Amino acid sequence: MSSEHADRADAPPLTETIAPGTATDPDVKSAEEATVTVDGQDIVVPEGSTIIEAIEAAETAGEVPALCYYDRDSPEAEKIGPRSECRTCMVETDEHGMVPSCSFPAEDGLTISTDDEAATEARDVNLDLVLSDHNLRCTTCGKNGRCELQDAAIDNDVEEPRYGVFDDREAYEPLDDSSDFIQIDRNKCILCNRCVEACNDVQVEGVLRMEGHGADTRIGFQNGSETMEDSTCVSCGHCVTVCPTGSLVEQGITDAATIPLPGFSQKNSIGKSLESTGKEKKGPMTRMKRDEPKDLTSEARTDENPGDWL
Amino acid sequence: MTDPSERTTALRVAGADAAGLAASAERDGVPVVAVGSTGARALEPLVVATHEGTSAFVPNADADDVAAAVDALADGTLPDADARVDHDEVQASLPIPSIEGFAGERSVLARCGWTDPRDPDDYANAVGFSDADADAVLDAAEGLRGRGWGDWCADEPYADLWAGVRERDGPTSVVVNAHGNPGDALLLESDPFAVLDGASAAARAVDADYLYLYASEADEAALERARDAAAARDYGVPVEVVAGPDVYRAAEPTMAIEAIEGNHRLEARLRPPGPEVEGIYGNPTVVHTARTYAHLAGAIHGDAPETRVVSVTGDVADATTVELAESDTVASATAAAGVDDFTAACVGGKFGGITTDLDVGLAPEDLDEADLGTEGVVEVLGEDRCPVAFVGQRTNVASETNCGRCVPCREGTTQLTEKLRDVYDGTYDEGGMTELMGVMESTSICAFGRDVPRTVRTAMREFDDAFEAHADGDCPSGTCAVGGTQ
Numbered sequence: 001m002s003s004e005h006a007d008r009a010d011a012p013p014l015t016e017t018i019a020p021g022t023a024t025d026p027d028v029k030s031a032e033e034a035t036v037t038v039d040g041q042d043i044v045v046p047e048g049s050t051i052i053e054a055i056e057a058a059e060t061a062g063e064v065p066a067l068c069y070y071d072r073d074s075p076e077a078e079k080i081g082p083r084s085e086c087r088t089c090m091v092e093t094d095e096h097g098m099v100p101s102c103s104f105p106a107e108d109g110l111t112i113s114t115d116d117e118a119a120t121e122a123r124d125v126n127l128d129l130v131l132s133d134h135n136l137r138c139t140t141c142g143k144n145g146r147c148e149l150q151d152a153a154i155d156n157d158v159e160e161p162r163y164g165v166f167d168d169r170e171a172y173e174p175l176d177d178s179s180d181f182i183q184i185d186r187n188k189c190i191l192c193n194r195c196v197e198a199c200n201d202v203q204v205e206g207v208l209r210m211e212g213h214g215a216d217t218r219i220g221f222q223n224g225s226e227t228m229e230d231s232t233c234v235s236c237g238h239c240v241t242v243c244p245t246g247s248l249v250e251q252g253i254t255d256a257a258t259i260p261l262p263g264f265s266q267k268n269s270i271g272k273s274l275e276s277t278g279k280e281k282k283g284p285m286t287r288m289k290r291d292e293p294k295d296l297t298s299e300a301r302t303d304e305n306p307g308d309w310l
Numbered sequence: 311m312t313d314p315s316e317r318t319t320a321l322r323v324a325g326a327d328a329a330g331l332a333a334s335a336e337r338d339g340v341p342v343v344a345v346g347s348t349g350a351r352a353l354e355p356l357v358v359a360t361h362e363g364t365s366a367f368v369p370n371a372d373a374d375d376v377a378a379a380v381d382a383l384a385d386g387t388l389p390d391a392d393a394r395v396d397h398d399e400v401q402a403s404l405p406i407p408s409i410e411g412f413a414g415e416r417s418v419l420a421r422c423g424w425t426d427p428r429d430p431d432d433y434a435n436a437v438g439f440s441d442a443d444a445d446a447v448l449d450a451a452e453g454l455r456g457r458g459w460g461d462w463c464a465d466e467p468y469a470d471l472w473a474g475v476r477e478r479d480g481p482t483s484v485v486v487n488a489h490g491n492p493g494d495a496l497l498l499e500s501d502p503f504a505v506l507d508g509a510s511a512a513a514r515a516v517d518a519d520y521l522y523l524y525a526s527e528a529d530e531a532a533l534e535r536a537r538d539a540a541a542a543r544d545y546g547v548p549v550e551v552v553a554g555p556d557v558y559r560a561a562e563p564t565m566a567i568e569a570i571e572g573n574h575r576l577e578a579r580l581r582p583p584g585p586e587v588e589g590i591y592g593n594p595t596v597v598h599t600a601r602t603y604a605h606l607a608g609a610i611h612g613d614a615p616e617t618r619v620v621s622v623t624g625d626v627a628d629a630t631t632v633e634l635a636e637s638d639t640v641a642s643a644t645a646a647a648g649v650d651d652f653t654a655a656c657v658g659g660k661f662g663g664i665t666t667d668l669d670v671g672l673a674p675e676d677l678d679e680a681d682l683g684t685e686g687v688v689e690v691l692g693e694d695r696c697p698v699a700f701v702g703q704r705t706n707v708a709s710e711t712n713c714g715r716c717v718p719c720r721e722g723t724t725q726l727t728e729k730l731r732d733v734y735d736g737t738y739d740e741g742g743m744t745e746l747m748g749v750m751e752s753t754s755i756c757a758f759g760r761d762v763p764r765t766v767r768t769a770m771r772e773f774d775d776a777f778e779a780h781a782d783g784d785c786p787s788g789t790c791a792v793g794g795t796q
Contacts, residue, residue: 021575023568023715026588028580084580086717087753098752103580118752122718125749129721162742163725191714210714211575213559215724217714 018206019222020196025103028082034108039115050082051101051112052089062114064089065127065152068192069102070242080197080242086190087126088152092116127156132163134245135172135187140269141246142183144257148244149190173218175266175273178229182240183254186218187270189247195219195239207233219247227274317341318399319361321379323371324423325354326531335376340383342376346500346535348404348423349493349621349631350411352648356423359389363399366391367407402436411630413646417615418604419633422500427535430542433503439543440511440610447515448473450609455674457619458494458599459659459685459757460487460561462585465674472516472596475586480593481519484512484547485570487599488525488532489554489561491659493619493686494600496631498525498532501604502539508603510545511610516596521549522570528556558660559713562756563597577713578756601686618672618686622647624656625692634672641668643688653691653787654772656700658683661708661761663768664697681768683761696787697773698780701766702730708762719759722750726766734792738781740770 029048036043036051038058045053055064056071066089070080084103091101094111098119101112113119131153138144153161166172166187176184191210196219199208211220221231240248246266254266267273320341323332325348332344347354353369359379360366366388368375375389382389393407403420406412416422425432433439442450448469456463463471475482486509488494497505505523513521523536533553540549554560554569555576564579567589589595601619608614620643621631630647640657656662657670662683670676674684691700709723729743747763754760770777776786785792 019574021573021577023564023573023577023579024571024592025580026583026592028582082580084755085715088717090753100753105582118748121745122749122753125746126717126753129717129725132725133721163721163728191720209575210577213575213577213714214710214712214720215714216710217720 020200021210028103030105034106036110038112045106049106051104060114067152076202079201083193088123090119090122092119128162131161136165137269139259140266142249142254143246172270177273178227178276181235188245194242198238198242322358324348324356335380346427352628353411367393410648413632416633444515447511457601461599462563462597475516475594478594483520483590483595484518485522485597487566492621492629495529495532497600498536502535504604505600508607513547521547523551526556527553577715622688624689636673640670651693653695656689659685659687661765696789701769716755718750719754733780
């Protein structure tokens with residue numbers, strides 16, 4: 001009998017927990033129907049709204065990218081966000097000063113301005129900060145033309161981002177090309193967390209997580225694996241459908257939108273990639289998440305050891 | 311334990327290693343008590359020999375000093391000492407000697423290094439545990455403000471917020487956030503019963519079901535004393551002690567809550583609503599520092615002077631924590647810590663304001679007006695330090711240790727670090743830095759990203775010449791390799 005179970009040693013225990021690595025946010029939505037004023041227009045929004053619902057219903061004076069906000073009209077989409085990480089949805093209110101519209105309750109009587117000078121500058125600077133950490137090789141990207149960051153940059157008239165773009169080849173993370181279904185290019189990730197929420201809160205698969213901190217924050221796997229192939233992914237694809245950029249793309253169409261220049265492709269845009277080992281057929285549907293949570297206590301740089309400067 | 315009120319002759323050994331030294335000196339007839347730190351850590355182990363209304367202070371004592379002091383007391387005399395202070399025969403608080411490391415009269419720190427932090431009876435005799443009811447506690451809290459960046463109501467009154475929490479449904483929690491700040495850690499280590507006296511009063515005021523003591527895993531003595539104190543008596547509410555990771559951000563109130571809930575990765579929560587509506591496990595929670603609760607305990611007992619607990623760190627022999635009147639100055643704190651020559655001080659915690667002028671009042675309004683922080687930590691930059699390098703390194707630390715959640719903090723600190731590096735390459739983009747810092751301050755989710763710019767902004771103002779000089783290839787302090795020579 002025991003030999004029958006030997007090949008199922010990796011099967012997960014039923015008590016396995018999901019650890020996405022993110023904070024448990026409070027409910028930031030309004031408790032009742034509210035009438036707010038957006039750039040002089042009275043807008044009525046139902047209970048359960050944040051300011052952005054009113055902004056979307058209005059003719060706004062200023063461009064509000066709200067890049068990381070996931071706006072789809074479905075019950076599943078309600079489980080994703082607001083993460084409010086990109087802060088490109090900042091607007092001015094008479095009552096509370098500058099607030100993030102995607103995650104601020106739409107209280108009755110709020111007076112909101114989208115074209116306030118400081119709020120406009122804040123959205124512009126934050127969008128440029130997002131671009132500063134994004135590999136902007138649109139011409140070899142499979143999401144060229146269907147990328148929310150590209151759209152936001154165009155709509156916001158970004159000509160030359162203040163802080164440049166992520167263009168340090170040494171610092172690029174390798175492409176994760178190890179899965180037969182999904183390719184990961186973390187150099188294009190804006191850390192909106194939609195994929196983590198789709199994976200954990202909608203599909204309840206518990207594969208993806210937010211990990212690290214500071215400049216090393218990244219999307220990783222809850223079982224601690226380095227590659228998609230070794231993760232517990234079941235290839236449902238929900239993460240790909242919610243990804244706003246070219247970070248998560250279906251295999252087979254990773255070059256679908258690239259401009260045909262001989263010798264240039266998504267695959268060689270980074271110069272390094274993690275490949276499938278082809279070592280085995282997939283075992284149990286989901287493997288055990290075997291690693292311990294990352295050690296929070298060891299951060300290399302402290303005041304006593306500030307590391308290299310210059 | 312000896313009845314503390316009869317302890318008119320006693321030997322106290324204060325400091326982190328006090329227990330071992332005290333145990334070595336046990337002798338019939340002379341009570342030897344291992345007390346917590348006094349806050350003057352550079353002097354510890356500090357022996358305080360008390361006999362008939364006089365205390366003698368022997369700093370940096372070894373086993374021989376302790377033995378000599380016990381012998382003297384056994385003979386009815388006092389040992390040779392650096393300072394002596396006359397006081398009441400029955401003394402409830404540490405007499406303050408005229409030694410570098412001490413300053414001023416103490417109120418919330420009064421018992422640190424004097425009463426036994428392991429013995430609730432000692433606190434009961436010296437002060438007495440309050441049984442004030444909710445209304446009395448809320449009355450005492452009226453006008454008091456939260457202290458430190460780990461306090462959800464930093465520099466703000468909290469009584470109204472408590473009254474609101476009291477009305478809210480759900481299992482309510484009180485959190486004592488003693489993470490990171492040396493003054494908070496000192497209170498837990500040396501006078502945990504005062505903190506618990508204040509916190510259990512708060513628990514009555516908000517009708518709490520749980521009380522958490524939270525401190526950094528690096529502050530082992532504070533955690534140990536907190537655990538002992540939590541188990542020593544009934545506080546009318548279950549008390550749990552939680553250690554958080556030894557990283558600066560773990561003191562931010564919502565990250566403290568994440569740590570208490572057991573999350574393996576800490577990042578800031580969105581707000582509003584704040585923890586007073588959705589805190590621990592989504593239930594109403596009040597989060598304040600140990601200092602806030604200790605001041606509240608004082609107010610309940612009718613002792614509420616306007617004082618601030620200030621810790622001096624950085625280029626000093628050892629961290630020194632003192633208590634000073636709000637009308638006193640930053641300079642008084644650094645003088646007490648023995649600071650003579652310095653380049654500048656970073657006033658108000660890790661991301662405080664940089665200043666060369668320490669003649670600034672300690673009241674939050676005065677510090678705020680000078681664009682300095684109110685965290686109660688003064689970090690000294692010694693004579694040979696380069697302020698430009700300091701802010702570069704500090705910003706770099708911010709870019710590596712932020713929680714990684716929001717763009718203005720995560721990417722902003724990275725770009726700010728780059729711009730500070732550019733100064734060394736000849737480009738001092740003052741306008742670009744000011745624009746970036748303004749957005750970090752106005753759009754970061756929590757105080758981490760909102761505070762980082764203060765350090766850079768104040769240094770740029772205070773040391774404008776040094777920034778210009780670096781851009782021209784010269785470090786005035788001679789400590790940086792600039793001008794492409796590195």
